[in-house]
Amino acid sequence: MKAAEATKTVAVIVAYNREVLLRKCLDALGEQSSPLTAVIVVDNASTDGTGKVVDTHPVVTDPVHLAQNTGGAGGFAAGIAYAQTHYPQAEWVWIMDDDTVPEPTALAELLKAESAYPGKPALLASKAVWHDGSEHPMNRPRPRVGLAGKLRVHAQQAGAIPVRSASFVSILVRKSEISRIGLPCAAYFLWNDDxxxxxxxxxxxVGLYVPASVVKHLTLKLGDSQADPGPRFRFEVRNKLWLFSRHNPFHIWEYPLYFGSSVRRWGKTFKASENRPVLFAAFKAGIKESLTAPKSNREVFADSVALPWIEAADD
Structure with missing residues (x-):
């Protein structure tokens, strides 16, 4: 086990028209047993009282207001870029949605698992639960397939499970790894950017799922991505096709595994839909949009206050 050390952690939250939930999220950040270096909140051009909460809540050290709603993908790209450029000495970036309410020990448990692991995990993910305490199916990290037994034992010793990907609901990312791979793709706007x-x-x-680190994900309904998304299904289709055809996040042998999983999920979504014509129209729109390459982050933020951070983080 590595010796416990004081860590410098910067939280990044993206907010859009969730004034009440954002306040709960920020209140919970103020109650963390492990201290935070800074709390960056990106207001994605909200039209309710969210902006005021961002400017007045005592936990927020760095309020960021975007003139246009860039979606969750753009908001996280901007917020992470801000953390990269304004807090060069930080070790970790803790990423979460504005409807996420971490338990007081959520961050401490992530850092505890990192300290117990005989290596340097790039990412550690919390367990997300719903209002009633049941595990939220939307945020279950994808398990790691084909991992050496020794690495699984190392994870177990740290009270963790190896994972291949995770959601932005609550993940702790090593800041140096963000410098290595770059920012999220802002052009995704919504879904699959994480x-x-x-x-x-x-x-x-190495990525680790840490069940001892618990956050509440306060969505209106308890469900996963198979729930009927209506017209927004185009984002799911477009972004998945971009992911498989335009980016390179997988090893060759993983592509059929994850693409096949996506196709099965789409089939279940259609089967459960109560308005299949709308879903089919969104499906066709997503395919059509995927034929054009996604804009770069610099193009998305060309007229934004965030452009200097994006450019600096990309260099």
């Missing part, structure tokens, strides 16, 4: 980013990150690195 899948692409964490799969790219963990292609040749």
């Amino acid at each position: 899948f692409e980013f964490t799969a790219r990150l963990l292609k040749n690195r």
